[in-house]
Amino acid sequence: MKFLDWYLKIALVSATIGGSMEFFMIKTGFYDKVTVLESEKRAWENSPEAQAVREALNPWRDHDKQSGKSS
Template identity: 75%
Template sequence: MKFWDWYLKIAVGSAMVGGSMELFMIKTDDKVAVLESEKRAWESSPEAQAMRDALNPWRHQEKEAEKSS
């Protein structure tokens, strides 16, 4: 193989990049879990439901379409 050393360098570099990405994901997993649980708690709150209702001007049309079908 003519370019064997080039392929080896690419493989080692790719393994290092992939390993560093996995390490980053492992280190930030707890923070992401906390943020996701806070997001889910907010989305199920009455304030969030009121905001969704206020920002959806077609909610009455959707309800009428559901009733007629």
């Protein structure tokens, strides 16, 4: 291939940048913070308060009930 060395350089630079980003995220505790935030988000989404908010903000809730009765 004519540009094989160019593609190898791009692959090496990309792998270096990706590896350094992963290293930075591990060293700063990024994954631990994201894990905590995601678990808090899932706990909130499964709470009765969140269910009430979802039902209150759903403009089609009455339409869905009516279409269920007619079919």
